[in-house]
Amino acid sequence: MFLSDIFTFNCNERMGSLRGARVALIACGSFNPPTYMHLRMFECARDVLEKKYGCDVVEGIISPVSDHFPKPGLLPSKHRLRMVELATRNSNWIHVDDWECAQGTWTRTIAVLKHFKMMLSRRDSGNTHLMLLCGGDVVDSFTKFTPSGTHLWEPADVSEIIRDFGLVVIYRRNSQPQATFRKLSLAKQLLDNVYVVNDDVLPNDISSTRLRAAIKSGHSIKYCTDDAVIEYIASNGLYRGADDEKVVDSNEREKLISEPSVR
Template sequence: MTSQEEIKVVLLACGSFNPITNMHLRMFELARDHLEDSGKYRVVKGIISPVGDRYEKEGLIDASHRLKMARLAIQNSDWITVDEWECQQPEWVETAQVVRHHYEELISSENNNDDVDTVRVTPQLKLLCGADVLESFGVPNLWKPEDIEEIVGRYGVACITRCGGNPEKVINQSDVLYKHSKNIHVIREWVTNEVSATHMRRSLRRRQSVRYLLPDAVVNYIEENDLYSEESEQKNADVILAPQRYTCTN
């Protein structure tokens, strides 16, 4: 397959990024390798979209800090970007709406292409996520059925799963996921990595080192701004999380 026949893909990762970790960045690299190794795709861009403050997850620090850390984390990447649109919205935004927004941005960008000799083909947009998000599609009343249908059926998902996981079982147990299984790219992470933002915040609260688990620039920013503490972890502790509060998705 020649490069002209390869399908362009943009990867979009939504989440708290509280804080962003090396594993968040590693997901983009794993997905790009997997898709491009198939010979069918060429990944042209990665987008990190931190959730807004109105998500009100326990321990969620201000979006301004999470945006800054994300931008510091990708400062050496030539293809991953950070987008602030979701953070700027006055209310919490459903994931399907975020994906839809970025796809419309891709269409608009292609339509504004001044090169009249270029065939305009809008890249595919795929939601990049971990296996926990794929599993959450099966949790009753957490996602709107029409949102799952739109995300998986219209756009597609690149799911990073770890050794020992069984995403095929998750797909098989869901009628909607099974119907669109060709749009779900299961990407195995064979190098065990249990880095999570929750673990990072716990270590930071305890004044333990997180170097080499987070990008150095992010570690420095956290230390300079004294971001994570017992007090910050209690933020939104008594608030019902956005998906349940609005009886819709994320």
């Protein structure tokens, strides 16, 4: 990955007070199952922050959504948590945290970020800056609406996330994060906290959806995720059929549409 393939939203060299900072990255989502794309996102983000902006990226946190998120096909958190543990077992900086998936209700992304900011502040005396790591498809969902006509993401949440935490966005095929940010009409000083990473050298379109479909149809998923994850899926008979589907109340489905699980 070349630095020329990495750019901030406004294509400038500004990074404000974050230049040279100690940074932790957090990715929220289903991880159903975790893939190499999820891990690759962390590596791409660390490359741009360290090599281009002189940051010290000290930690990568994966925060799986709780079982209370009404998403069809969402496996119980005990399985998703264990799979992420297996996928990250050889990493010296990326790990999974069970706080979000242990909550008794679905937790909005802004609340998750505030929790981990507080934890990092206690541990590091406020010296570590937490940033949200996500794909371009998640950014595109910022402007979407639920079937009932309400915002999928609360506009105030989006502004607060960008202002107080910042975003590192990994471009995904068919995503248009730059266009989405323009639609949001955010203040320029907020957009200075958005960094879009375009990994043209090693693009990765692996997705959990594709892996689930491949498993269900009997195809191999080797080299798409860690071998230990593949073994866990096989030994527990996961993603094989309708038994994996989670029943979702129609009213809840109306309130929280199924994609994405980060908002």
